[in-house]
Amino acid sequence: MISELNRLIEVVEADLSDDLDIGALAASFGTTEYHLRRMFASLVGMPLSEYVRRRRMTVAAADVIAGDPLLQVAVRFGYGSAEAFGRAFRAVHGAAPIEVRTNGGPLPSQPQLTLRLTVHGATSMDTRIVDRPAFRLVGHAARVPLIHRSANPHIQAHVASLPAHEHARLTALGNTDPHGLLQISADVDSDYTEGSTLTYLHGVARDAATTTPEGLDVIEVPAGTWAVFRASGPYPAALQETYAASASEWFPSNPWLLRPGPSIVAILDRAEDFRSATTELWLPIVRQRDDV
Template sequence: MDWLGAMNKAVEYIEDNINDKLDIEKVSKIALSSPFHFQRMYHIMTGVTIAEYIRRRRLTLAAQDIISGEKIIDVAFKYGYETPEAFTKAFGKLHGISPSAAKEPGAKLKAYPRLSFQISIKGDKKMDYTIIEKESFSVMGKKTKITMVDGQNFSLVPKFWDECMKDGTYQWACSNAGKLGIMGICLDFVKDTEEFYYMIGVENNCEELPKGYVSATIPKATWAVFEAVGPLPEAAQDVTRKIFAEWFPSTGYQHDCAPELEVYPEGDYNSPDYRCEIWIPIKK
């Protein structure tokens, strides 16, 4: 499929240019996506950020070069480290030993394999969805930076919700909610980082925003809407993973360049019967 082939071509480009500085815009174009959504898609499907994948692959190849007899200082510069000390620290974090120890006979090293994307046909649960066309609209709320390093986003987003429930933001959102209700919104990545902005908000109905609140525009888009049933955040996170790992590869759709929405009706978020929606912008 085009989507699957595009993701594999993006990985192939990365591997062919593994020693060079990553041009995320070029890679995302190969993957038929925007930089934001390529990085988010990659992370959800693999469990690591694109930057972490490159780090692990470089250090895997660096170990092979050291074993073959190349000087450690040359290998360090080859794979983009400014100093041998920085290289030694990164090498030890992945392999558990120093670069010089890697030269010793019988040294145990870790190999992080080249990644490829394939369709996984499980057939255990169907994925019902609805296609919705929606005009551009404005949202307002509070936002924060979320890092994806080491999967921290899966704990930081729920923590942000907890903070907003304690500081009155959630109550403010409930009193100002429109037709869509309360939303969690994945906005743009912070350029050249592994961070993105996440907003808790509602449709904008204020002429003047309260202090500490911001607004953003959600562009006109076509959305695939999926229902998640169960306690949060696990239910929403599980459905999101399935969308990227199973639904996209098995359909003719691609991710479009718009934020992703999590739509949360009022209710008991811990209930096994709680229902929310995941809105994913799509295009053919």
């Protein structure tokens, strides 16, 4: 995966004016656009689209300072007008092109990235691969912003708004793996952009043949393969670290790709104050093609 991401960075650098066909590029690498974008965002800490924008404006700033006509610079970097270029330029640099031309900076810059895999090997990841038939996730859903680190207050507020008897009712409705009350994230931005919205479902898993009571939100989950990562420790830090390690250590070392679908967290055990917990993180995966 690291080599594919570095090839992607080289393609971006070769022509910063182009709108890349990431899907076609991913296919030529033997992977998928979904996996490529998610791995880039997880390893780099920013969406691929944001990296391209920052690199484009970093290189464009040199042309602006050099005195090239602004319309010419705009067209060179794929913008249809000097005004559109100016808005993009200000969004990255915090100043208009003419101001930068006059004052010369200082300007924030985005260096070209090179990714390297550091193999630690001191701690093995507790992972299992599970094939599951189709099932459904049922519960109470809300649209919330994506937050990478620490607890998500929007999710906390959503769960806290449910009466105690509803948690017990949901628990009784679950009848298939993963068991127990589940934290489910769906419709997540493929670039995993901080602040983008996702669907959060507080609910349980039910087999596909069982009817769902009225008044509950439902996510239908097709048959497929899942990677299940077990984590124990401070909550939610240990869980978030496990998710990060899946991108930086597990996926680059194993012949599996992320596929679209919900990610699921099952709480296996927890302290009374929820400051620590043992969890399972379920991620939908597909085997990487060997014929590319």
